[in-house]
Amino acid sequence: MKINLNQLTQHLAGHLLPFYLISGDEPLLVQKASDQIREKAKASGYDERERFQVEAGFDWNELFQSANEMSLFSSRKTIEVRIPGKLTDHARKTLLELAERPNEDNLFIVVTGKLESSTTKSKWFLQLEKQIGFIQIWPLENKDFAPWIRQQFAMHNHTIEPEALDILADRVDGNLLAAHQEIEKLLLLTENPLINTELVIQAVGDSSRYDVFDLTNACLFGELPRAVKILNGLKAEGTEAPIILWALSRELRTLSMVLTRLSAGQPKRQVFQQNGVWKNREAAYEAAMSRCSISLINKLLTQAGRVDSTIKGLEKSDTWMELHALILGMCRTDANTRLIPALIS
Structure with missing residues (x-):
């Protein structure tokens, strides 16, 4: 069964399942989910804990041996398995067999990295999911961040x-x-x-740490105040202007190509795949496409060319002011236009 991370506390208020699989690339959220299950297990009498780290040459028979051994110190134990790499055929077979033969004296917590949809929709995984609690963890979106903080205090x-x-x-x-x-x-x-x-x-100090991909993401979503804040942060942290311009220009060129091909009637899924717009970035591109026309993108590419000339000393202007102007153009909406005087003052 699938268990949403937000529902895990409610789920753990009831009976524990014998097997949990946690997947995701957000280490803190993965760790917190593991801790919640472990704490519930300990309160339920699973006093012993065994841990396995799967590496090259790992002997999967060790898991069967651990599952079948009587605990020396407790009648119940938690068996934790961390799989940092891909799930091999042997791994898939072992997990499925362990899940299908539950032992009420054992509780498995298996942690993996992000599982692709090709894995989670596969026949063997769907069969596994029927036997276990599957917690798939995604990075928090901006709108979910404040509620997450509130929830941590509530806990x-x-x-x-x-x-x-x-x-x-x-x-x-x-x-x-x-x-x-x-x-x-x-x-x-x-x-x-x-x-x-x-x-x-x-x-609380200012703990924000940015990279150029945070900036491009904010620009694609049209999040003007956030984009300005990130650009200022990158400047303060010593990020070089040519790197920032490269990232912004790359997104503009991709947007131009995507919009051009869509206007020619090509299927959106095909266009996204051909231009490297993967699933985790589709929402950002959808947001940008809803605001930006091909004409506007071409104007912004011309503006990016002027920034490049400024960086190279071919035009007399302030490079960072030109970069600010470029992100203002990328984020432009009617609402954002009203914010511009306050943001650049």
């Missing part, structure tokens, strides 16, 4: 003022590890169950 019987939540979310800006560290720090700083704005302002 420790704390609440956070709305303004304090906005400040905290803005300071850590999508960095889950930084958010986790700040939450832990705030919980240590006060015994008051209410986290107020004054405490957050005093305690």
Whole structure:
């Protein structure tokens, strides 16, 4: 059965399943899900814990041996298996066999990296999913970040003022590890169950750390305030302007090609695949395509050319002001246009 990460707490309030598989590339969320299941298992009498790290040459028979051995110190044990690489044929066969032969004295927690849809839709996996609890973890979207922070405080019987939540979310800006560290720090700083704005302002530093792909993603989604903040952060961190221009220009060229081929009647799925727009970026491109015409993209590419000339000293202008102008153009909407004076003042 599939278990949404947001429903895991509710699920664990009931009976444990004998086998859980957690997949995802967000280490903090994967770890927290593992910890929740482990804590519930310990409270349910699974006092012993065995851990296996699957590497090259791993002997899968060790899992069968562990599953069949009587515990030396407890009648019940948790068996944790971490599989950092791809699921081999031997791995698939072993997991399926263990799941189909549950032992009430054992609880399996298997952790893998992100599983592609070709795996999760395969016949063997669908058969496995019927026997286990499958928790598929995705990176949080921007809209889910503040609720996630609120939930973390709630799990420790704390609440956070709305303004304090906005400040905290803005300071850590999508960095889950930084958010986790700040939450832990705030919980240590006060015994008051209410986290107020004054405490957050005093305690939380600016933990945002950006790369050029954060910037291009914000531009594609038309998130102007975020894009300006990231560009300023990249400048402060010493990122070179040519690298930023390369990333922005690449997205503009891809957008131009995608829009051109779509206007010629080619299927969207085919166009995306041909131009390297993979599933995790489709939403960003859909957002950009809803705002941008081919004509606008071509104008922005011309503008990017002027930025390049400025960087090379062929035009007299401020490179960073030109980059600001370029992202303003990429993010342009009626709502964003009204924000421009405040953002550049």
